[in-house]
Every structure is written in structure tokens, then in C-alpha cells.
Amino acid sequence: MSEAYLQQLQQQVVKLEQRLAESFAQVIDLLGMLVSTAERFYEGSHCRFVSQKASEVARRMGCSEVEVFEIQVAGLLHDIGKIGYPEPLLQKFPSEMAVEERQLYEHHPELGWHILRKHSALQEVAELVLQHHERLDGTGFPRRLREGQIQLGAAIIAVVDAFHNALYRRRRDRRLMHATTSEPPEIAQQRYLAALHHLEEKAGTFYHPRVVRVFVELVEEERRQLGQKILLTVPVNQLQPGMVLAESYYTSYGLLVIAQGELVTAEMVPSLVRFAEMGEIPRKLVVWK
Ligand SMILES: [Fe+2]
Ligand SMILES: [Fe+2]
Incomplete structure (x- = not known):
């Protein structure tokens, strides 16, 4: 086999790999758009927020590039199991749900796992999605896992998810969804502090304490930068x-x-x-x- 032929072959393989990587990224992106149809009651993009912040926390905690990427994808798709859920259910907080609604809601990590497992490159991502509502003290769902059984990536997603849920509550009045005026800064500030307080209060029982610490550092840093x-x-x-x-x-x-x-x-x-x-x-x- 000539040198030139080998080089040509290598170039073709590189091109093919690039095309495959691009196509994979596009699949992830379109799945992310599908997930966002199930989160219209949030203010802002819940899945994009979780993906972006969770991957940054992972990077700061020293995770490998592959792990950071998996956490980024799992953050984007963590609620994929909610696609097709009835709108009234999606608008409620878990504490407001009837028993049957709560059962359906608690099934979404497993449904997400089931969907994502279909792709051979998403096996790890599927595991993180399955565990994103588990809590260190075993009060989470669906498997009531405990500290030591929960993967770090899932613990990171759980913290960012809880923060965003506390910060940006689902909008019940659909008319409000179209409003573009910002709320008064002092109200936004109160919500922000309350969300941080929730994480700090539950660090060690619900949430991984080191993840909470790194996440709080990250959002505080971003807030200071935004202030400038x-x-x-x-x-x-x-x-x-x-x-x-x-x-x-x-x-x-x-x-x-x-x-x-x-x-x-x-x-x-x-x-x-x-x-x-x-x-x-x-x-x-x-x-x-
Ligand atoms: Fe969820
Ligand atoms: Fe979520």
C-alpha cells in the first residue's frame, strides 16, 4: 500500500469521524428542542440552564472531558421522560400533585432512561438521567438510592435542577408567558437568595455538599460579572x-x-x-x- 494512498484513507476517516460527530451533536440538539416543548411553564430554558451550569460544575470539580460532555448532554435531556405528559401535570409542583399524578411524575427519570438507552453512545447519559432525582438520604426517586450509590454527574444535575426549579417557578398563567418585562430587581434578588438557601440547607441530606459549594461559587461569580x-x-x-x-x-x-x-x-x-x-x-x- 503506497504512502499517498494511506494518507488519503486517513483523511477520509477523519472526515467521516467529523461528519459522525456533527450528526451526533445535531441529534442531541434536536432532542433538546423536543424536551423544551415539555417545559413551557418554566420561565427561561430549564434544560439549557441545567446543561450549561452542570457541565461547568463538572469541569470545576475535575471531571474528564468525556464526563463533562456526558453531564452536558444529560443536563439537556434529563427531563426527556416528561415529553407527552399532560399539560396540567407539567404546570404543577410535585407537592400539589394528586397521588396518581405524583406516580406518573416520579416515573419520568425511568422513561427518560428507557428512551436514551436506545442509542449506543448514550448509555452513560441514560444512567445519569435515571438518577437525577435521587437524594443522598434515600428519599429521592425512582430507586431510593443513597449516598455512594449516586453518580457524581447525577448529583451535579440534581443540584442545578433544584436551584433552577426554586428560582424560576413554572408560570401558571399562560398569558404571563408572553410578558417580556423583567420583574423588579429586589424580587429577583429574593428568589435568587431563597434558591441558594434551599441548596445550602439541604446540602448533606438531599444534595452532595461539595457540588453545592462549587455551584454556589459559580453562580455568585457569574452574578458579580453580570453586575459589571x-x-x-x-x-x-x-x-x-x-x-x-x-x-x-x-x-x-x-x-x-x-x-x-x-x-x-x-x-x-x-x-x-x-x-x-x-x-x-x-x-x-x-x-x-
Ligand atoms: Fe426531572
Ligand atoms: Fe428538571
């Missing part, structure tokens, strides 16, 4: 990578386009421009720069 930015109204086509959305924007039928707190990336801009041209979001967005 200025608020601007920017035409969609002039959005720049690094800007942070100051409000959430939804389509006329209530699907989240982009959430408050999300970082603008170069790839996002063309689709935001299209949404604005279709009249689904305003032509100018409020951002921090």
Missing part, C-alpha cells in the same frame, strides 16, 4: 457573541426562543434574525454587554 455589564437594547442583527440576554423571548404559541441569562453565540444570530423577520420575537432585544 450594562443593559442595552440591540437590533437582532447586531447581536454579538458574549452578550447575555436580559429577558426571555417566546414565540406567539409559547415556545421559548431564547432565555434570560443565555449567552449569545455566533451560531444563534441567524436563527434569531429569522424569528424576528417572522414577527415571532421583537426586532430589538434587551441584553447585557
Whole structure:
């Protein structure tokens, strides 16, 4: 076999690997969009928030690149088992659910596991999704696992998930979902502190204490950085990578386009421009720069 032929073959393999990796990333992305249809009652994008923060916590805790990636994907898809659940159930907090509703709700990690296991590359991700509602003291679900039986990735997702649930409560009044005005800063501040307090109070019983510590450091750091930015109204086509959305924007039928707190990336801009041209979001967005 000639040297040139070998090189050509290697280049083809590299191209094929790149195409496979791209296609895998696209599958994850479209699954993430499907999951977001089951979370329209949240303010902001729950699954994107959990994915982004959980992977950052994992990185700070010294997880390997592969583990960080798995946690990122599991964070995005952790509630995939809720797809198809009735809307009234999705709008309730677990404490407000009737016994049968609660049983169905507690089944979602297992349903998610069942779906994700179908893909050979998502076996680990499926395990993390299965365990994302387990608690250190054995009061979680579905398997009532205890400390030592729960994987670190699942413990990380559990902390970020609980924080976001406490911070951004599901909106019950659907009309409110279309409102783009921010709440007064002191109310947002109270909710933020209450969410942090919940984590710190339950560290060691529900949540992994070291994960709570790293997560609190992360969000406090981000809050300080945000405090140094200025608020601007920017035409969609002039959005720049690094800007942070100051409000959430939804389509006329209530699907989240982009959430408050999300970082603008170069790839996002063309689709935001299209949404604005279709009249689904305003032509100018409020951002921090
Ligand atoms: Fe969940
Ligand atoms: Fe969740």
C-alpha cells in the first residue's frame, strides 16, 4: 500500500469521524428542542440552564472531558421522560400533585432512561438521567438510592435542577408567558437568595455538599460579572457573541426562543434574525454587554 494512498484513507476517516460527530451533536440538539416543548411553564430554558451550569460544575470539580460532555448532554435531556405528559401535570409542583399524578411524575427519570438507552453512545447519559432525582438520604426517586450509590454527574444535575426549579417557578398563567418585562430587581434578588438557601440547607441530606459549594461559587461569580455589564437594547442583527440576554423571548404559541441569562453565540444570530423577520420575537432585544 503506497504512502499517498494511506494518507488519503486517513483523511477520509477523519472526515467521516467529523461528519459522525456533527450528526451526533445535531441529534442531541434536536432532542433538546423536543424536551423544551415539555417545559413551557418554566420561565427561561430549564434544560439549557441545567446543561450549561452542570457541565461547568463538572469541569470545576475535575471531571474528564468525556464526563463533562456526558453531564452536558444529560443536563439537556434529563427531563426527556416528561415529553407527552399532560399539560396540567407539567404546570404543577410535585407537592400539589394528586397521588396518581405524583406516580406518573416520579416515573419520568425511568422513561427518560428507557428512551436514551436506545442509542449506543448514550448509555452513560441514560444512567445519569435515571438518577437525577435521587437524594443522598434515600428519599429521592425512582430507586431510593443513597449516598455512594449516586453518580457524581447525577448529583451535579440534581443540584442545578433544584436551584433552577426554586428560582424560576413554572408560570401558571399562560398569558404571563408572553410578558417580556423583567420583574423588579429586589424580587429577583429574593428568589435568587431563597434558591441558594434551599441548596445550602439541604446540602448533606438531599444534595452532595461539595457540588453545592462549587455551584454556589459559580453562580455568585457569574452574578458579580453580570453586575459589571450594562443593559442595552440591540437590533437582532447586531447581536454579538458574549452578550447575555436580559429577558426571555417566546414565540406567539409559547415556545421559548431564547432565555434570560443565555449567552449569545455566533451560531444563534441567524436563527434569531429569522424569528424576528417572522414577527415571532421583537426586532430589538434587551441584553447585557
Ligand atoms: Fe426531572
Ligand atoms: Fe428538571
